[in-house]
Amino acid sequence: MIRGVHHLAISTPDLERFVDHYQRWFGFERVGGGGWEVGNDRIDTMVGLKDSTATYAFIRLGNLHIEVFEYASNDPVEVRPRMCDRGITHxxxxxxxxxxxxxxxxxxxxxxxxxxxxxxxxxxxxxxxxxxxxxxxxxxxxxxxxxxxxxxxx
The missing domain is CATH 3.10.180.10 (2,3-Dihydroxybiphenyl 1,2-Dioxygenase, domain 1)
Known part of the structure; x- marks a missing residue:
C-alpha cells in the first residue's frame, strides 16, 4: 500500500550552493546526506548510469523532504524546463x-x-x-x- 510521498529529488551542479540557498531563502534545514564512489554497481543499476559518483544532502521544510544530488561523473545535461514541458515543472x-x-x-x-x-x-x-x-x-x-x-x- 502506498502511504504518501517521502521526498522529491533535484540534481544540481553545486550541492553546497543549492543547500545554502534553500536554507537562507526558504528556511529548509539539512537533515542528512552522503554519497558514493565509482564502482558501486547497485547504485549504477538503480540510477541507470555507468561509473557514477555523487554526493547528496537531504533537506527538510515541514513535511517536505528534498534529496539534492551533485554528480561528479557522467556528462550532465543542463535542463531549464518551460512550464508547458512534460514532467515535473515546479x-x-x-x-x-x-x-x-x-x-x-x-x-x-x-x-x-x-x-x-x-x-x-x-x-x-x-x-x-x-x-x-x-x-x-x-x-x-x-x-x-x-x-x-x-x-x-x-
Whole structure:
C-alpha cells in the first residue's frame, strides 16, 4: 500500500550552493546526506548510469523532504524546463504572506517571472539558484476547496 510521498529529488551542479540557498531563502534545514564512489554497481543499476559518483544532502521544510544530488561523473545535461514541458515543472511552497516573501526573496536575489497576483489564490513563479521553477502560494479565502490545513504536516 502506498502511504504518501517521502521526498522529491533535484540534481544540481553545486550541492553546497543549492543547500545554502534553500536554507537562507526558504528556511529548509539539512537533515542528512552522503554519497558514493565509482564502482558501486547497485547504485549504477538503480540510477541507470555507468561509473557514477555523487554526493547528496537531504533537506527538510515541514513535511517536505528534498534529496539534492551533485554528480561528479557522467556528462550532465543542463535542463531549464518551460512550464508547458512534460514532467515535473515546479515546486510550490505555501506562504502566509506571498507579497512579503516575494519582496524578501527578491532582495536576496531570487528572480521572479512577475509579482504575485491578487484574489483567493495569490501566487508567483520564480527561479531558484539553478533555474528550477519555485512557486510561492498563499490561499487568501475560505472558499478555496484546497486549504493548506488539509495537508498532514509533521
Amino acid at each position: 515546486l510550490c511552497l505555501y506562504c502566509d504572506d506571498v507579497v512579503a516573501e516575494y519582496e524578501r526573496l527578491s532582495a536576496l536575489g531570487m528572480h521572479f517571472h512577475g509579482p504575485p497576483g491578487e484574489g483567493t489564490l495569490r501566487a508567483t513563479y520564480g527561479r531558484d539558484c539553478d533555474g528550477n521553477v519555485v512557486e510561492l502560494l498563499q490561499i487568501a479565502g475560505p472558499e478555496c476547496t484546497f486549504q493548506f490545513h488539509d495537508l498532514a504536516v509533521a
